[in-house]
Amino acid sequence: MVSSLYQRHVDYIFFLRLFSLCRFPKDTPKGNNLKSKKASSFHEFARSTNDAWDIDDEDDEDLLAPIHPSSLPSALHSVHQVPPLPLQQPSDTTREPDTGPADRLAPPTAESCLQQEEDADGGQVNGRVVVKSSSEALLNTNTEELRKHSWSGIPREVRPITWRLLSGYLPANMERRDLVLKRKRDEYFGFIEQYYHSRTDETYKDTYRQIHIDIPRTNPLIPLFQQPTVQEVFERILFIWAIRHPASGYVQGINDLVTPFFVVFLSEFVEEDVENFDVASLPLNTQRNIEADSFWCMTKLLDGIQDNYTFAQPGIQNNVKALEELVSRIDEDIHNYFKRYEVEYLQFAFRWMNNLLMRELPLRCTIRLWDTYQAEQEGFSHFHLYVCAAFLIEWRKEILSMVDFQGLLMLLQNLPTIHWGNEEVGLLLAEAYRLKYMFADAPNHYRR
Numbered sequence: 001m002v003s004s005l006y007q008r009h010v011d012y013i014f015f016l017r018l019f020s021l022c023r024f025p026k027d028t029p030k031g032n033n034l035k036s037k038k039a040s041s042f043h044e045f046a047r048s049t050n051d052a053w054d055i056d057d058e059d060d061e062d063l064l065a066p067i068h069p070s071s072l073p074s075a076l077h078s079v080h081q082v083p084p085l086p087l088q089q090p091s092d093t094t095r096e097p098d099t100g101p102a103d104r105l106a107p108p109t110a111e112s113c114l115q116q117e118e119d120a121d122g123g124q125v126n127g128r129v130v131v132k133s134s135s136e137a138l139l140n141t142n143t144e145e146l147r148k149h150s151w152s153g154i155p156r157e158v159r160p161i162t163w164r165l166l167s168g169y170l171p172a173n174m175e176r177r178d179l180v181l182k183r184k185r186d187e188y189f190g191f192i193e194q195y196y197h198s199r200t201d202e203t204y205k206d207t208y209r210q211i212h213i214d215i216p217r218t219n220p221l222i223p224l225f226q227q228p229t230v231q232e233v234f235e236r237i238l239f240i241w242a243i244r245h246p247a248s249g250y251v252q253g254i255n256d257l258v259t260p261f262f263v264v265f266l267s268e269f270v271e272e273d274v275e276n277f278d279v280a281s282l283p284l285n286t287q288r289n290i291e292a293d294s295f296w297c298m299t300k301l302l303d304g305i306q307d308n309y310t311f312a313q314p315g316i317q318n319n320v321k322a323l324e325e326l327v328s329r330i331d332e333d334i335h336n337y338f339k340r341y342e343v344e345y346l347q348f349a350f351r352w353m354n355n356l357l358m359r360e361l362p363l364r365c366t367i368r369l370w371d372t373y374q375a376e377q378e379g380f381s382h383f384h385l386y387v388c389a390a391f392l393i394e395w396r397k398e399i400l401s402m403v404d405f406q407g408l409l410m411l412l413q414n415l416p417t418i419h420w421g422n423e424e425v426g427l428l429l430a431e432a433y434r435l436k437y438m439f440a441d442a443p444n445h446y447r448r
Contacts, residue, residue, distance in 0.1 A: 264367060326385065330435065
């Protein structure tokens with residue numbers, strides 16, 4: 001099996017190549033070039049990809065520092081193929097690897113992550129990587145390969161273009177990208193001209209009023225989202241989406257789903273602290289591009305989970321029931337504890353499904369989480385269930401220490417994740433993958 005360190009080097013080369021081939025030079029502000037600097041260790045590069053904020057200037061410079069081929073495992077000199085995860089049954093009998101999309105990649109275990117960090121600290125990373133590619137590879141992005149490398153986290157510098165690609169908004173063919181971006185951005189602002197003036201009409205005024213109320217409540221502790229310019233952007237995005245999707249219309253919680261896209265696409269033009277950046281200082285054309293891209297990527301996400309927001313929100317109800325069934329099979333102690341104190345899963349898990357855990361995690365963690373969601377097939381609709389189960393089991397000790405209904409509900413609605421970062425999210429995702437393999441990919445074996 002490919003070692004963790006080997007995989008990290010491969011991911012680094014892959015994203016380095018993607019960044020060099022696929023960025024948007026026309027949209028990049030002047031004076032925003034990265035300096036050339038050698039990384040003192042691969043561990044420094046790993047730290048620089050933790051999230052969308054905790055990256056200082058030195059880490060930014062390290063991110064694209066070149067590597068010398070002699071410092072890499074010898075296997076890297078050949079074409080890399082990631083083998084599928086061998087599936088191991090609890091009876092220690094091994095079955096044939098499943099090459100289906102659900103099992104195309106195995107996330108690292110906690111032990112391998114720690115070992116990887118230790119191994120990486122010992123090596124020097126310097127020199128250059130010479131990447132040979134055909135003309136076809138230069139013009140096209142292999143989406144499946146991109147998903148494999150994105151599962152364990154996407155470096156900050158290439159996250160915007162990677163999210164556009166993985167969401168299906170940006171075509172894999174590089175020759176078509178400028179044309180598609182221009183057409184879709186113009187189309188969005190055509191919607192603004194056509195529909196936005198109707199926000200005060202009798203038909204839509206209630207929708208607009210609810211959006212107008214919810215926007216200031218979106219991440220209220222982050223200054224970025226309290227700026228009038230940003231709030232106006234969100235109002236336009238949500239109103240246009242709502243009237244173009246009458247089956248659901250606007251539902252509270254959808255406002256949260258804009259924020260990761262907006263922050264990621266904004267980070268393409270911001271070197272300093274994104275949370276405190278004055279968006280109005282950007283050129284108007286740049287602001288418009290960020291707005292349009294956020295609208296289309298959010299639309300792509302919601303297309304896969306729209307049942308969550310139609311009448312009576314049947315998608316969420318089904319997911320909450322599935323979570324209850326899953327937890328009853330994973331941890332009977334927790335499940336019975338909820339029964340004992342009459343805690344209904346809907347009382348805490350509705351928000352987990354409606355907001356995709358965004359109210360439970362810091363925004364930096366949501367962005368890292370969404371790297372994996374977009375790399376997974378049906379990440380937002382299917383894999384999210386197993387993340388919620390892993391998230392619940394993470395607090396097992398605290399849950400079982402509560403002695404009344406009120407204490408349990410207060411804990412479940414205010415879980416202490418404020419200091420979470422990339423490491424905690426990585427371990428959560430690894431556990432979610434394990435649960436998905438056990439209970440989704442081999443359901444008959446584990447059926448009671």
